[in-house]
Amino acid sequence: MKKILIVEDQFVEAANLERMLVKAGYSVCGIARSVKAALDILNSVRPDFVLLDIYLKGDQTGIELAGILKEQGIPFLYLSANSNKSTLDAAKATRPYGFLVKPFREQDVLAMMEIAAYQQENRHQPAAIGGSPETQVADIVGGSEALQQTLRLTGIVAPSDTTVLILGESGTGKEKIASALHLLSRRKNNPFIKVNCAAMPASLVESILFGHEKGAFTGATSRAIGKFEQAHGGTIFLDEIGEMLPEVQVKILRVLQEKEIERIGGRELIKTDVRVIAATNRNLETEVAEGRFRMDLYYRLNVFPIQVAPLRERKQDIIALTEHFIRQYCQIEGREPIQLQPALREKLLGWHWPGNIRELENVVKRIVLLGAESGSDFIHYSGNNIAPVAASQTLQENERAYIISTLKQCNGKISGAGGAAQLLNLPASTLESKMKKLGITKEDYAPATGSGN
Numbered sequence: 001m002k003k004i005l006i007v008e009d010q011f012v013e014a015a016n017l018e019r020m021l022v023k024a025g026y027s028v029c030g031i032a033r034s035v036k037a038a039l040d041i042l043n044s045v046r047p048d049f050v051l052l053d054i055y056l057k058g059d060q061t062g063i064e065l066a067g068i069l070k071e072q073g074i075p076f077l078y079l080s081a082n083s084n085k086s087t088l089d090a091a092k093a094t095r096p097y098g099f100l101v102k103p104f105r106e107q108d109v110l111a112m113m114e115i116a117a118y119q120q121e122n123r124h125q126p127a128a129i130g131g132s133p134e135t136q137v138a139d140i141v142g143g144s145e146a147l148q149q150t151l152r153l154t155g156i157v158a159p160s161d162t163t164v165l166i167l168g169e170s171g172t173g174k175e176k177i178a179s180a181l182h183l184l185s186r187r188k189n190n191p192f193i194k195v196n197c198a199a200m201p202a203s204l205v206e207s208i209l210f211g212h213e214k215g216a217f218t219g220a221t222s223r224a225i226g227k228f229e230q231a232h233g234g235t236i237f238l239d240e241i242g243e244m245l246p247e248v249q250v251k252i253l254r255v256l257q258e259k260e261i262e263r264i265g266g267r268e269l270i271k272t273d274v275r276v277i278a279a280t281n282r283n284l285e286t287e288v289a290e291g292r293f294r295m296d297l298y299y300r301l302n303v304f305p306i307q308v309a310p311l312r313e314r315k316q317d318i319i320a321l322t323e324h325f326i327r328q329y330c331q332i333e334g335r336e337p338i339q340l341q342p343a344l345r346e347k348l349l350g351w352h353w354p355g356n357i358r359e360l361e362n363v364v365k366r367i368v369l370l371g372a373e374s375g376s377d378f379i380h381y382s383g384n385n386i387a388p389v390a391a392s393q394t395l396q397e398n399e400r401a402y403i404i405s406t407l408k409q410c411n412g413k414i415s416g417a418g419g420a421a422q423l424l425n426l427p428a429s430t431l432e433s434k435m436k437k438l439g440i441t442k443e444d445y446a447p448a449t450g451s452g453n
């Protein structure tokens with residue numbers, strides 16, 4: 001039976017944790033309210049794990065105790081309430097097995113304990129190069145140590161219902177990791193619903209995420225089911241979470257805490273069973289420090305962070321990815337696979353790939369379409385091809401772009417099955433009046449020969 005020491009000055013929190021752990025079959029070998037009391041206990045027992053609060057009774061903090069635990073090789077998890085960035089940085093520097101956020105939820109505590117134990121057991125395992133289940137399941141290419149470490153963490157956390165936060169620059173493959181997490185979970189036969197938080201205009205967000213009832217607002221002629229409800233039994237992937245507006249952040253926080261949603265205009269709370277995966281290319285700690293992102297939501301999401309390295313830090317993957325995309329695009333184009341010439345290979349290896357794998361993929365598409373010689377100027381080409389930052393657009397521009405891209409996706413169809421109004425969870429009349437207000441005309445979304453309605 002695993003022995004756990006709880007170092008926590010709040011009596012209620014400590015008792016609560018003890019109850020959860022004992023119920024799950026752990027033995028709690030002590031509760032200490034100060035560093036001194038913890039050291040007294042450590043003199044007589046060696047716990048398998050320490051759950052460590054940062055602020056304690058007395059003048060020493062949990063971060064100081066962490067140093068001693070590290071020396072003794074005793075693994076620990078922090079129990080953190082909302083701390084400021086410098087405290088969090090100092091805590092992170094002690095390399096804990098993770099952070100648990102107050103108020104504690106039983107399933108998070110137990111999942112974290114299991115993950116920490118697994119990480120500890122597998123600490124000295126060499127990386128499985130290629131062919132791992134994570135790689136196969138989502139068609140992920142690359143043998144670099146950085147990617148293998150990401151995949152190891154993906155494999156560890158996938159089967160649990162733990163919330164995962166995927167961090168990395170644009171185009172590094174965060175969505176691929178999210179889909180691997182889903183495919184390796186017990187939810188794999190249920191929906192995987194992706195939501196792009198950056199592209200969601202404020203006026204539509206609630207309806208898109210939570211749905212609405214018939215008559216909820218002018219023109220709401222029928223009930224619409226939101227993304228959270230669509231994801232029931234499966235996974236919701238909140239991409240670009242760092243761009244989410246504060247008024248929406250608070251609503252997401254509620255869903256994470258209560259696991260229930262309310263449709264606009266609805267009177268009942270609907271229970272949802274959804275696993276949440278979020279991703280961002282922003283530094284969320286900076287966003288929190290600068291007041292743009294809610295600290296409580298950050299902690300709720302950051303239960304299990306997974307970092308995806310930029311391509312320039314895993315150059316080893318460049319050739320494997322290039323060959324993979326060449327095979328893929330030659331097959332699509334019905335052509336014989338192109339041979340990668342040494343000069344081009346050098347060039348690919350020498351570039352710093354600011355747009356990461358998406359940029360590499362675009363370069364390969366161009367090479368396949370225009371011939372290998374076109375590769376010689378790919379850097380010039382790809383430099384213009386990096387996705388614009390949505391945050392620099394005004395909200396109106398954002399809303400306009402979102403509606404236009406949805407209309408394009410629906411081949412210009414506004415109402416009825418498969419129309420843009422349905423995709424946006426809006427009554428067609430509301431969408432039409434929004435289009436009018438935003439000056440969206442057919443030329444914006446339908447090619448000259450395109451169809452509309």
Ligand SMILES: Nc1ncnc2c1ncn2[C@@H]1O[C@H](COP(=O)(O)OP(=O)(O)OP(=O)(O)O)[C@@H](O)[C@H]1O
Nearest residue numbers: 139140141142169170171172173174175176357358
């Ligand atoms: N390891 C990989 N093997 C094969 N294809 C990959 C890999 N990583 C990424 N890709 C491909 O690169 C492109 C970009 O990846 P993805 O969309 O997952 O990135 P992202 O980090 O989510 O980007 P963004 O932050 O802009 O949303 C996709 O077409 C994806 O299929």
